[in-house]
Amino acid sequence: MQKETGDAGPRDGNDPSAARRIEKDAFQEGWRDSASTIPAVFAWGVVSGMAMVKSGMSIMQSLGMSLLVYAGSAQFAVLPLLAVGAPLLVVFFTAMIVNLRFVIFSAAVAPHFEHLPWYRRVWYGFFNGDISMAFFPRRFPPHTFGQPAGKIGYFAAICYPGWLSWQLGATVGILLASQIPESWNIGFAGTLALIAIMIPMTNNVAALAGVIVSGTVAVLALHFPYRLGLLAAMVLGMAAALTVDKFLPVTDKEGEAA
Structure with a gap:
């Protein structure tokens, strides 16, 4: 059983x-x-990194985008628009729509860090992403609101190494874009790795419902403009998971948690 680091007593504080x-x-x-x-x-x-360089961006532009944007799905969505010279507002709103899921992520995590000053919340918000949402809410569910012990350490561990890994990978892709052959199928390898991570996380009926619905919607909405299919898949998948979790018998939930 994991240590309840979020339940430290007053003396520890x-x-x-x-x-x-x-x-x-x-x-x-x-x-x-x-x-x-x-x-x-x-x-x-x-x-x-490879996609940025092959879309026509310079090495410095690619490095700057990787460091400042830090949102893979938004980067992939706007690169074709940048390549064809789309208006800046179109590029901006496309990235904003694709990244709307981060608003949901922030809303889920924010109550855990409301005791911090605003500039620290902004700092942690920059690193909040898909990986952190896969682990943090499971480790610190809503009933731990107001119990800050251990949360900064845990959040840092699941966010900072991922950020560093992303930047190292992007830098490798940027600098070696012309040297890495397409036959290596780096993108497919990344997809397989993500699937291997996702499968153990689908550990209850609600999560399975969310995966099935979001996956189905993502395939059906593949050709939606501005990658809106990604947003639709995320929203409907979360709605399905929450609906199943709401109506799942309490005994089933306790059995899954055990």
Whole structure:
């Protein structure tokens, strides 16, 4: 059973050494939980870097986009638009629509960090993404709101290594875009890695419903303009998972949690 680092008592909150120990333990736990995602993130970073260079961007432009945007789906969505010289507003709104899921991610995580000053919340918000949402809400469910112990350490462990892996992968892809042959199928390797990560996470009926619905919608809406199919798949998948979870008998939930 995992240690409930989010349930530290009042004395620990007033003891700096105890607080540091809790965050350190939480960091180690977060690393153990999320380390398997690093190869997939690196592979997708390589694909992203190659795509930027092959779309006509310079090395410096590609590096700048990777560092500042840090949103693979948005990068892939806007690269064709940049290549054909689409208006800046079209590029901006396309990226915004594709990234609307981050609003949901932020809303889910924000109550856990409301005790922090705004500039720290902005900092952590930059790193909040798909991987963090796969692990953080499971480790710290809503009933731990108001219990900050361990959350910063755990969040850092599942976000910072992923960011570093993405940037390293993107840099490799940018610098070696002309040297990596298409026959290597780097993109397909990244997809396989992500599937291998997703399967163990689909550990209950609600999650399975979300995967089935979102996957079906993503395929059916593949040709929607501005990658709106991605947004539709995300929203409907989450709605399906929440609906199933709401009507799932309590005994079934307890059995799955056990």
